[in-house]
Structure formats: structure tokens, C-alpha cells
Amino acid sequence: MQYSFASRAQTLLSSPLRDIRELAKRDSFISLAEELPAEELFPVHSLAEAATSVLSEDPLALQYGEAEGYRPLREWLSQDFSRRKGLHVQPQHILLTTGTQQAIDLLVRVYVDPGDPVLVDNPTSPGLLQVLRLQGAAIIPVEGDQEGMVPEHLEAMIRKHKPKLLMTAPNFTNPTGVAWSLERRKKALDLCISHGLLIVEDDSYGDLSFADGKNQTTELPSIFSLEEKQGEHVLYVGSFSKTVAPALRTGWAAGNRRVIEMMTAVKQMADWQSSMLNQRMLHHLLESKHFQLEDHIGMLNREYAIRLKLMVELLKRSAWKDSTYTIPSGGMFLWVQLPPGLDGEALLRAALLKGVAFLPGSMCSATSAQDRIRECIRLNFTHPGRDELLLGMNLISEAVLEFTARN
Amino acid sequence: MQYSFASRAQTLLSSPLRDIRELAKRDSFISLAEELPAEELFPVHSLAEAATSVLSEDPLALQYGEAEGYRPLREWLSQDFSRRKGLHVQPQHILLTTGTQQAIDLLVRVYVDPGDPVLVDNPTSPGLLQVLRLQGAAIIPVEGDQEGMVPEHLEAMIRKHKPKLLMTAPNFTNPTGVAWSLERRKKALDLCISHGLLIVEDDSYGDLSFADGKNQTTELPSIFSLEEKQGEHVLYVGSFSKTVAPALRTGWAAGNRRVIEMMTAVKQMADWQSSMLNQRMLHHLLESKHFQLEDHIGMLNREYAIRLKLMVELLKRSAWKDSTYTIPSGGMFLWVQLPPGLDGEALLRAALLKGVAFLPGSMCSATSAQDRIRECIRLNFTHPGRDELLLGMNLISEAVLEFTARN
The missing domain is CATH 3.90.1150.10 (Aspartate Aminotransferase, domain 1)
Structure with a gap:
């Protein structure tokens, strides 16, 4: 046919x-x-132990779960965000996804109409471009250099296209590996606040920092953490795929309640929820005395x-x-x-x-x-x-x- | 903001x-x-054993995998389809998804443009309605009775709306529980073939048949199995969520190569792939001597x-x-x-x-x-x-x- x-x-x-x-x-x-x-x-052995424990404790580990994700894991994340990254996010403002790519896809599905201009790094990740193309977004690349996005160009693009969204990865951007300077992070945030843009901050690579002895929270603070009213203009996405294991298919989106609520609704529509088993295994691992993330x-x-x-x-x-x-x-x-x-x-x-x-x-x-x-x-x-x-x-x-x- | x-x-x-x-x-x-x-x-204990085995065998069980899904599981499905259901599908014409809901969402994303008319059972499942509404489809309910969709009404709706898609669940339809008669299945297939519609056949509930001693392949043959050139006009979707466990998040779409290829591409964009760990655990369970599905x-x-x-x-x-x-x-x-x-x-x-x-x-x-x-x-x-x-x-x-x- x-x-x-x-x-x-x-x-x-x-x-x-x-x-x-x-x-x-x-x-x-x-x-x-x-x-x-x-x-x-x-951490194969620790995860094998986690699987055994989780499955022996409760058959609900194999049942459908909440669309938002396993609550204790969201609580763990909320604490880890605060302790290691200076982010203050309540568990109910976190949605667990099957990785960063899904977090991005879900956000774009509920936030972008065909023809809507969306600002991205130039160059940017192939996965992000695919999501935006399928949704029919008008993709507007913003020039960058070794310090990050160039504020003058960012401002010019905002004034010219009136976009409602900026999608970026300030920590070791895919593909260039650039880590934005603190000043550029602040500038981008200020511009987005004053023009009413939502920033999607992809921090998939932020933990993979090779600079010995530096404090990530102060050296590479997330844009999210720089906003006075955290989560108002920034959605913070990332995952455990690079730091623990991809097959656990666990990432997150953290931000404003209304945005998270809408993303949870589309998550439920797209695949009901992520695997309860994987989320419980991950949580067990993170809480284990034998494993320090x-x-x-x-x-x-x-x-x-x-x-x-x-x-x-x-x-x-x-x-x-x-x-x-x-x-x-x-x-x-x-x-x-x-x-x-x-x-x-x-x-x-x-x-x-x-x-x-x-x-x-x-x-x-x-x-x-x-x-x-x-x-x-x-x-x-x-x-x-x-x-x-x-x-x-x-x-x-x-x-x-x-x-x-x-x- | x-x-x-x-x-x-x-x-x-x-x-x-x-x-x-x-x-x-x-x-x-x-x-x-x-x-x-x-x-x-x-089957909690069998799955705990599967987790231990799979994780001790190969760290690739925790790595990213193919977007199409774990090949041995697709091979197992291909054989199971043939043995139990009279379906002839090559493994490369099967996409593993995180459940039926995702299979439906992926198909609709690549097949339906806003305004496209899509035929559904009346009443039909809330999850399907949400997917179609978000995609902007024109949803056309087709009347049914205790035998299934009424052919005269189906034909009238096809002629009136010229839809390109019929989405249905002939085995114990959600919500009515109706199992279509063989005659109705054949009629719907004939109408869709002659008018060039693709049928999405949701068989999520087909295995949950309480009629003792009846042979499912002959009593409740899937519409897919009735087509001479199987897979040409029918996409067969289903999952292990009701028969094994939802938290394995494993379902499938099986059909024509071009449709599966396009769905695989959107699957990759949406979440890269389903969990390799879950797919390998499920495969290990299904191949285990201690578990008979x-x-x-x-x-x-x-x-x-x-x-x-x-x-x-x-x-x-x-x-x-x-x-x-x-x-x-x-x-x-x-x-x-x-x-x-x-x-x-x-x-x-x-x-x-x-x-x-x-x-x-x-x-x-x-x-x-x-x-x-x-x-x-x-x-x-x-x-x-x-x-x-x-x-x-x-x-x-x-x-x-x-x-x-x-x-």
C-alpha cells in the first residue's frame, strides 16, 4: 500500500x-x-545487588508507578541538587524521565508550536535538532565562542525573532565541549528574564568535569542556580546515563510547577511512566553504603x-x-x-x-x-x-x- | 513569568x-x-534470578543499545508470534517500545498530521484519545456492538471522511471488553485494504482470554494474521505489561518495514531506546527453563x-x-x-x-x-x-x- x-x-x-x-x-x-x-x-556488582534487594522487598517494584517518577528518588535528587549544585528544588517540582533526550522531547511537545522560533547553541546536539525539526520549530542558532554564547548575538536574535525558548548546554556543550564562563551564564539569564524566555538548561555532562580540586558549584554553577527565584525561567534537565548507566534510563526535568505538571501529563501520554524497577534500583544504589556517587x-x-x-x-x-x-x-x-x-x-x-x-x-x-x-x-x-x-x-x-x- | x-x-x-x-x-x-x-x-523470583544472571554476564546489559530493541528478544517475539498467533513477522520488522502506549504515540507522531481524520472504536481507550488530541487528529468514532465494529458504519465513515488510519483493539477492547467476531475482523480488514487505510491493531489484552480450551489463533485471530500479505495494512502492537510485568516497560510494534523504520527513527529521537537491562532480563526470563509464559x-x-x-x-x-x-x-x-x-x-x-x-x-x-x-x-x-x-x-x-x- x-x-x-x-x-x-x-x-x-x-x-x-x-x-x-x-x-x-x-x-x-x-x-x-x-x-x-x-x-x-x-557499577555492575552494586547494581546486581540493588536488583536482588529491590525485587525481594516488594512486588510493587514491578508494577506501574507514578508518572512523575519514584518519589524517594526525586527526594534523593532534590537533596543532591542542593548539596552538590546549589539548586533548590522540591521533589514535586522534579519529573523523572527516561533520560535527557526524553526530557527535551517532552518539553518541546508541550511548549513549541510549529513555526515558533527557538534559540539553540551553534553548533548544537543532533538529538535536539531532530526534536525541534519534528515539532516544526524555527531553529535559530546563536553564535558562541570559547566563553559560551555571545551575549550581543543572543540579544540580537531575541529582538529579531521574539522566541519563547532558549535551549542550551552550558557545561561541556555537545558537540564543542565548551564550558560557559560565569559571566556569560549571568548575561544569558538576565537577557532571558528581561525578555520572558524560558531556558532549557541541559546539564547531561556537568558532572564530567576534569578540573581537579575545583568546586563545581562555584566554578560551573548552573544557570538554574543563578536565578534569584530558582526555577522561574530555567528548566534544568540531565540524567544518570553518563554517571551511572544508560540502561537505567533515568533522567530528570526540574523547574516551575506548571511546566513540570504539563510535562508530567505528556510523559503519561507518551509512555505512562519510566520503569519503576530501574528507578528503585538506582535509588537503592545511591542510598547504598557500598557506593558513593x-x-x-x-x-x-x-x-x-x-x-x-x-x-x-x-x-x-x-x-x-x-x-x-x-x-x-x-x-x-x-x-x-x-x-x-x-x-x-x-x-x-x-x-x-x-x-x-x-x-x-x-x-x-x-x-x-x-x-x-x-x-x-x-x-x-x-x-x-x-x-x-x-x-x-x-x-x-x-x-x-x-x-x-x-x- | x-x-x-x-x-x-x-x-x-x-x-x-x-x-x-x-x-x-x-x-x-x-x-x-x-x-x-x-x-x-x-514472577518476582524468576525476574530476580534473571537480573543476577544478566548483570553477571555482560556489562553491555547496562549500556545504550539499538533503537530497534534487543535483537534476541525480537527474535523470540518473532517465533512466539508464529507459534502462538499465526503471525509471520521477521525480527527486523519488530520495534521494541516501552509499552503499547508508546507504540501508539510513536505511530501517530509519524503518521498523523493535524486535521487528519482517524477512525477509532466508540467508546475507546482514554490513552489513545489523548495521543490523537495532542497530535491534532480529527477523531472519528465508529459505532460497534457485541460483535465488534459495525461494517456498514465503518464503510460510511471511510467514505465520508477519507481517513488514512483505523486504530482499534479487537481483543477485549478497552473499555468495553468486546471481542470481535471473526467475520467482523475480516470485514474491517477488507474495507481497509480496498480503501488504502492502515490499521493499528492493539492486542494488549489478547492473551487474557478466559475461554477454557479454546485455541486463540483460530478463535480470536488477529486482524494482522488474516491479511494475505501480512503486515501490509496492519501494524500489530502489544506489550508484556499485562502478561509479565509493567515495570519491564517492554512492548512492540510489528509491521511493514517502512513503517517500522520510521517509528524506529522517532523512537530514537524520543528516548534513544528502551532499557537494555529490562529487555535482557525479559529475554532471559522467557528463555528460562523455570518459567513458561x-x-x-x-x-x-x-x-x-x-x-x-x-x-x-x-x-x-x-x-x-x-x-x-x-x-x-x-x-x-x-x-x-x-x-x-x-x-x-x-x-x-x-x-x-x-x-x-x-x-x-x-x-x-x-x-x-x-x-x-x-x-x-x-x-x-x-x-x-x-x-x-x-x-x-x-x-x-x-x-x-x-x-x-x-x-
Whole structure:
């Protein structure tokens, strides 16, 4: 039969990531394209213990639960936000989601009408762009630099487009890895307050900070924490996918009661609720004496910092001499500007033939014709082990050389 | 600040179920309103064993996985469909979702544009109505009787509205519990094929069949299985929430490759994928020698049939003498037409004061002014234990008497 899909559904099929994932199923394939934590560092034994305990305690762990999410886990989060991040959020102003991506999708579904202008980082995450495209938003990229979004450009875009939403990730932005300066955070907040915009602050990567001995609350305060009346203009989203394990599918949105209420209603409509089992297991783990989240994150960050350092060493080789990049102080990605004239997608095609992948910059661009972003690539350094990282970078270097040697 | 939600978002807040859920948190409250299986019958020990095994085998059980879902579970489903249900579906034509509700939401997001007419059972499930309302569909109810949708009315609605989609649940429809006759299934399929409609067949309740000794494949064949070229015009959705446990959040959509591909893309956008841990646990359970799904379902059905019988006995009391109902042969619900003039929502308000809830018929109606449906209520008999059922029905009877005594 002739299937007649919705008008914007085709925007979903454009992703080269889909092909990469197919290729990546091959055994010898190395992917620096994805956004995966290192599975060898998962707290497997503690979670096995959590599963046993939770399932032996109460069959309700297998039942439907509240759409808002498991109340004790929301209480834990509320306390953790306060203790580690200077955020003051009541449990009833937190919605548990199956990860940051769902939190973003839910918010966009209840807040954005087709044609509504929405401001985003430039470049920004492919997952966010997909959500906005399917909803039919008018995506307005705001220029940034190594300090974060440029306030003058942000203000100009606000005045020009009168958007109702700014969606950003000030801590180790995907894909650039930029951590916004305190001043830029304050500026963006002030502008959004004075023009009545809601900010969606994605803090998926905030805990992955490699700067030793620094206090995250004071060094990288969330925009949410900077508002006098916290939660009024900022929705704070994040997840345990990078800090504990993705398969627990647990993230959150925290903010104003009315926004959370509306998101809870659409969450219920979309999938009733997240898994009670996963939420209870996570809560059990976080409350366990044998597991300290901060220690675990510290261990992750030490290993990820080593992998990043290795990647940076490998970028010093001759193949990359005309490339530029800034070393991030956290997160999962290194964003590399290729030698002039070298297109990220063209390089990807060559790299795939060699059995390696990365994310081409074009995927992170709201518009199709931005040369600067098309000449960039995003390299993930958290998932590949050290050997894999070495081999993968060697293969990409070979591909770069094949192009640059021609010129 | 002034939050400016999307234009259709308000449709989400209309649900009286939300208030019922709040009330139901009280300890002594009895809810016959929801769609819950009996938690005391969950295979808790087998699932605890599955969790331990899965987590000890492979840390990838905690990693991100394929958007389509865990391949071995899709293979298991493909074989189960063939063996028990006469469905022939390749694993690559199955998408695993976090339940039936998500399968329906994903399909509607990629298939329905605002204003598109969509045919549904009348009455139909509140969850389906919410999805269609948020997407802006023009919802067209099709009349049915104890045999299923009435073909003449279905054809008239197809000719009048030229819809591209029919969404139905022919096995123990929510809320009426009706099981369509074979003839009606064939008729609906023929009409949809000749007019080029896609059918979404929700089989969430199909396994909950209380008719002893009957072969489900021949007695209640899915519409999907009746099509010569299976999967061309029918998308088959369902879940393990009623047969194993809701907290595993695992359901499916099976059908044509193009439809599944598009749904997979939107699934990836909506939440990346369902929990790998839950999917692997479920697969381990289904493959375990200590657990037989058919035996487990048989045990559930014996207990649910007893609870239904008890409910029917209680309906013979004088309070209900002017009510009418048909005893379903499976599913989770009994649909009762109240004494003439008694409104379901008014009765609910009185019942809530007594500490008991049910679903008022109005929640299942696509239109706001259908007297017949407003005078009906949906009673769930699977979740309350026998004592609770007795007490809950007594309290509702009291409420009914208060109304009928006045007239």
C-alpha cells in the first residue's frame, strides 16, 4: 500500500548516525561517533545487588508507578541538587524521565508550536535538532565562542525573532565541549528574564568535569542556580546515563510547577511512566553504603581525562597540523576544525571504509550551508578504550592524510 | 513569568484519572479505575534470578543499545508470534517500545498530521484519545456492538471522511471488553485494504482470554494474521505489561518495514531506546527453563476469571437492577451501563467520597456529548484482590443507591 506519513516525519530519516550504527555492529569497527560512557566502568556488582534487594522487598517494584517518577528518588535528587549544585528544588517540582533526550522531547511537545522560533547553541546536539525539526520549530542558532554564547548575538536574535525558548548546554556543550564562563551564564539569564524566555538548561555532562580540586558549584554553577527565584525561567534537565548507566534510563526535568505538571501529563501520554524497577534500583544504589556517587564520578573523570589526553597527544601528529581545536575541561567530546577545505562528511566516508567513525559537524548544524561547521568533526573519547582510541585515531589520521596530500 | 504552552498542550490536563491517582495514594482507597495487573502474581523470583544472571554476564546489559530493541528478544517475539498467533513477522520488522502506549504515540507522531481524520472504536481507550488530541487528529468514532465494529458504519465513515488510519483493539477492547467476531475482523480488514487505510491493531489484552480450551489463533485471530500479505495494512502492537510485568516497560510494534523504520527513527529521537537491562532480563526470563509464559498466562487467567465472576455476582444485587452489561470473555474490564439518567462522572464524585474509584465512560468518548457513553462506567477486575473487590463494589453500590433512591 501507499503509506502516507506525516509531513515532517521525513526529517527523521536524514541522520548519517543511523548508517554509522549499522556499520558499528561489525566486530572490528571503531566508533568515535557516539555519545557512550565506558561500559567497563559501570557499577555492575552494586547494581546486581540493588536488583536482588529491590525485587525481594516488594512486588510493587514491578508494577506501574507514578508518572512523575519514584518519589524517594526525586527526594534523593532534590537533596543532591542542593548539596552538590546549589539548586533548590522540591521533589514535586522534579519529573523523572527516561533520560535527557526524553526530557527535551517532552518539553518541546508541550511548549513549541510549529513555526515558533527557538534559540539553540551553534553548533548544537543532533538529538535536539531532530526534536525541534519534528515539532516544526524555527531553529535559530546563536553564535558562541570559547566563553559560551555571545551575549550581543543572543540579544540580537531575541529582538529579531521574539522566541519563547532558549535551549542550551552550558557545561561541556555537545558537540564543542565548551564550558560557559560565569559571566556569560549571568548575561544569558538576565537577557532571558528581561525578555520572558524560558531556558532549557541541559546539564547531561556537568558532572564530567576534569578540573581537579575545583568546586563545581562555584566554578560551573548552573544557570538554574543563578536565578534569584530558582526555577522561574530555567528548566534544568540531565540524567544518570553518563554517571551511572544508560540502561537505567533515568533522567530528570526540574523547574516551575506548571511546566513540570504539563510535562508530567505528556510523559503519561507518551509512555505512562519510566520503569519503576530501574528507578528503585538506582535509588537503592545511591542510598547504598557500598557506593558513593561522587567517588564513582571521580573515578570516571580520572579515566576519561587520561583518554582525552591520549587523544590530544595523537592530534599532535603531522596529519592534523592544519587542524585546530580547544582542549575541553570535561564532557565527552573533542571538537576539531579540519584543515581548510576538508569537509567532515567527505572525511567520514573515507574513514568508514577504514572501519572507523566520528560525527561530522554538519549533523550539529541547524542550517545546511555553514561551511565552518561542515569542516568540523566531533570525536568521542569516553567510550573507546585506550588501545581502541589509538587505533581509531590512526585510521582517521590516514584518512585525513589522503585528503590533504591531494591538495 | 508567563509560560506560553503549545496550543494543544491544554488537552493533556483534562483527565480526571489524574485526580483519581492522587486519591488512590491514600492507604485505604480502592481503585477499580486503573488498568493494572495483580502485583501479587508477578514472577518476582524468576525476574530476580534473571537480573543476577544478566548483570553477571555482560556489562553491555547496562549500556545504550539499538533503537530497534534487543535483537534476541525480537527474535523470540518473532517465533512466539508464529507459534502462538499465526503471525509471520521477521525480527527486523519488530520495534521494541516501552509499552503499547508508546507504540501508539510513536505511530501517530509519524503518521498523523493535524486535521487528519482517524477512525477509532466508540467508546475507546482514554490513552489513545489523548495521543490523537495532542497530535491534532480529527477523531472519528465508529459505532460497534457485541460483535465488534459495525461494517456498514465503518464503510460510511471511510467514505465520508477519507481517513488514512483505523486504530482499534479487537481483543477485549478497552473499555468495553468486546471481542470481535471473526467475520467482523475480516470485514474491517477488507474495507481497509480496498480503501488504502492502515490499521493499528492493539492486542494488549489478547492473551487474557478466559475461554477454557479454546485455541486463540483460530478463535480470536488477529486482524494482522488474516491479511494475505501480512503486515501490509496492519501494524500489530502489544506489550508484556499485562502478561509479565509493567515495570519491564517492554512492548512492540510489528509491521511493514517502512513503517517500522520510521517509528524506529522517532523512537530514537524520543528516548534513544528502551532499557537494555529490562529487555535482557525479559529475554532471559522467557528463555528460562523455570518459567513458561503460557503457563504463567494460564495462571493469571484462572485468577482473573474468578475475580470477574465475583464482580458479576456483586452486580446481581438490587442496586444494579436497572444496569446492563455483557460479561466479557477476557481482558481487564467490565463495562456497565448505569440506570437511565445516572451520569458516570456524577457517580464517580459520590464514589470518591466513599474511598473508591472507577473510570467514568466520558473518558472513553471522542466527543463530549454522548449520553449513552456518559451513562457508562468501566470497572477493572484484575488489580483488586477478592476482598478489595468485594468492598469496592459494595461502596459503589451504595453510591448508586443514593442516586437511584432519589428518583
